[in-house]
Amino acid sequence: MNPSGDNILEVDKLITSFETDRGLLRAVDQVSFSVPEGKTVGIVGESGCGKSVTAMSIVRLLPQPTGKILGGHVFFKGRDLLRSSESEMRRIRGGDIGVIFQEPMSALNPVHRIGRQVAEVFRLHKKISKKDAWDAAIEMLDLVRIPAPEKRVMDYPHQLSGGMRQRIVIALALACRPSLVIADEPTTALDVTVQAQILDLMARLQDEMKMSVILITHDLGVIAETCDEVVVMYAGRVVEKAPVGELFANPLHAYTKGLLNSIPTLETPSKSLLNTIPGMVAPLAEHVHGCRFCQRMGRITRDSRERPRFAEVSPRHWVEKCPECYQP
Amino acid sequence: MTPLLSISDLRVHFPVRGGVLLRQTGAVRAVDGVSLEIANSETLGLVGESGCGKSTLGKAVVRLLKPTSGTILHRGIDVTHASQRSMRPLRRDFQMIFQDPAESLDPRMSVRSIIEEPLVIHRLGNRAERIKRVNGLLDRVGLPVSAADRYSFEFSGGQRQRIGIARALALNPKLIVCDEPVSALDVSIQSQILNLLVELQRDFGLSYLFIAHDLSVVKHISDRVAVMYLGKIVELAPAETIYRDPRHAYTKALLSAIPTPDPRVRRTKILLEGDVPSPIDPPAGSAFGHRTGHPRYAETIGMDLGLAEIAPGHHVAADPCCLSEEDWQKIRELRKTAAPPFTAA
Known part of the structure; x- marks a missing residue:
């Protein structure tokens, strides 16, 4: 696949494995998707389906020495990140690609002041003086709408609330005005009211800075409200991807349908039985080569079947065409 | 009729100490004047942001915490100041399930001993009867009987929550305080657990105090909903009403x-x-x-x-x-x- 002009990022047949006692286990199994310029792509799926590993493979921040990228390409602005040197990657991470992690407390250093941590990004990526970096940090805190930023720069992370901390993590990720931001469950640990503030902030900054965003979440409500395109992952593979309106109006894979049907909404009759997906995601070591959702539904007994073909069934709507799970 | 649970003007304050002598300098007013009632077979949903005092209220209701003032009546019996010892027989009717089953289940106990423990403490049944009861409970919450001899950490989050529910059910309680029981679970597993709770309520006439921050989930499972803000209930109404109006x-x-x-x-x-x-x-x-x-x-x-x-x-x-x-x-x-x-x- 050649990197095309209007996509800022193209992930092509990415394979990521982990070395374990039970051998090399594939957490991400030939995942492909692309991020159009200025758009938000959501990756959704249950825990353990490979969403975060996919994201961390893009910026090559896998746990070492166990995590290994074994195949595929990640073209960012036409350059293959998987074949870039470590020093190049260090320039890109926090520079042209920002990362927002789920748990702001572990993404921040507890023993350094907020201001120093934000200023550090400027010192690393731009050749500016300490004084200028400090001023830039205050400006950045103001941009993410932290009240009284000139005072807050002197605070330590534990002095701030969860929502404020997540704003700092966003400030760190956006400091160098990246063209791509990877946000891994940025609001999962937050209350709905604070989540609404943070999502609103991210949307406004995206608009101002013309960024592209990869948003990883398990919350379909968040996907519906913020994303342009959706990638549905199951057990290390993409089972369906489509523009957001199309995916919610016309889900084609049994897993996507199951996910959409199992959430109670304010319209669901109260105490009615909700639709469920029986069972759970099989552990990595037990993944079959054939359709893995069939495996969960108990339709596969031996590892004999072929991997279902991933095909475009209507413009930009892709789905894994397993004879059982593909339900048009 | 006496309501199953009735609390009035309940306050739970935690002292804040400071200075060299650790004198009390203030108080965290976690629950600050709450009154509510729960009827038989009713689910009362309790929502609010983190830090609003909803978990503290839940713990005080089953007397895992000591209230500062106010009264808590369990079926008309005042348990506000009951000692741990006198609480014990009353606890049979008032159980609790927790948000993180990984932390509320002892990793060194087999699933059987976890579910059996309340029966042992209350001296119910002989060994054979208890084994039968545990097997029945496992089946009721949708786990295989073979799970009894394994350890809780061998199970997934959803299955662990089922173990927690089986333990809470062991004594045939009247009310279960559910403190964020599905917040840590994936949506497909969350709906399985919600369905189980609804079925159990239907079968056993249970009442729930259902604490959660996910309002769609609370709406789905509750008859009435209380909204809590900074230690106080600010609105209380039937679930449909509070969402519609x-x-x-x-x-x-x-x-x-x-x-x-x-x-x-x-x-x-x-x-x-x-x-x-x-x-x-x-x-x-x-x-x-x-x-x-x-x-x-x-x-x-x-x-x-x-x-x-x-x-x-x-x-x-x-x-x-x-x-x-x-x-x-x-x-x-x-x-x-x-x-x-x-x-x-």
Whole structure:
């Protein structure tokens, strides 16, 4: 696949494995998707389906020495990140690609002041003086709408609330005005009211800075409200991807349908039985080569079947065409 | 009829100590004057942001915490100041399940001993009967009997929550306090657990105090919903009513913040500024009016902001900062004509 002009990022047949006692286990199994310029792509799926590993493979921040990228390409602005040197990657991470992690407390250093941590990004990526970096940090805190930023720069992370901390993590990720931001469950640990503030902030900054965003979440409500395109992952593979309106109006894979049907909404009759997906995601070591959702539904007994073909069934709507799970 | 659970003007304060002598310098007013009742086979949902005191309230209800003042009645029996020892026989009827089953299940105990423990403590049945009971409970919560001889860490989050539910069911309780039982679970597993809770309620006539921050989940499972803000209930109404016709500004903001899983719907959100204020030194007047910087905040200092019944079964804090002018006038009329039917502060 050649990197095309209007996509800022193209992930092509990415394979990521982990070395374990039970051998090399594939957490991400030939995942492909692309991020159009200025758009938000959501990756959704249950825990353990490979969403975060996919994201961390893009910026090559896998746990070492166990995590290994074994195949595929990640073209960012036409350059293959998987074949870039470590020093190049260090320039890109926090520079042209920002990362927002789920748990702001572990993404921040507890023993350094907020201001120093934000200023550090400027010192690393731009050749500016300490004084200028400090001023830039205050400006950045103001941009993410932290009240009284000139005072807050002197605070330590534990002095701030969860929502404020997540704003700092966003400030760190956006400091160098990246063209791509990877946000891994940025609001999962937050209350709905604070989540609404943070999502609103991210949307406004995206608009101002013309960024592209990869948003990883398990919350379909968040996907519906913020994303342009959706990638549905199951057990290390993409089972369906489509523009957001199309995916919610016309889900084609049994897993996507199951996910959409199992959430109670304010319209669901109260105490009615909700639709469920029986069972759970099989552990990595037990993944079959054939359709893995069939495996969960108990339709596969031996590892004999072929991997279902991933095909475009209507413009930009892709789905894994397993004879059982593909339900048009 | 005596309600199953009845609490009135409950307060749970934690001392804050400071200085060299560790003198008490203040108090965290986690629960600050809460009154409510739960009937048989009823689910009362309790929602609010983190730090609003909902978990503290849940723990106080089953007397895992000692209340500072107020009363807690379990089927008419005052347990507010009951000792741990005298609580024990009463605990059979009032059980609890927790948010994180990984932390509430002992990793060194087999699943059988975990579920059996309440039976052993209450000296119920002989060994053979207990084995039979545990097997029956496992089956009831949808786990294979073979699970009994394994350890809780061998199970997934959803299965561990089932173990926690089986343990809570062991003594045939009347009320289960569910503290964020599905928040840590994936959506497909969450719906399995919600279905199980609904079925169990139907089969055994259980009551639930269901604490959660996910309002769609609370709406789904509850008969009535209480909204808590900074240690106080600010609105209490039947589930359908509170979602269709919220009266308190905080309830409106909470509801508007829920993301809708439908990309065609574009609702305008009421964005709250800032976070829940600290319960250590709460504002003297309306806590929510203080957060939003409401022009009428000054009026509310020293005012009775307790609940008033604005419509049958629909209680809302009598707070001019948080109500529409029409509702506020209505409540003033109510208060003039009669003593408020339901006071909390």
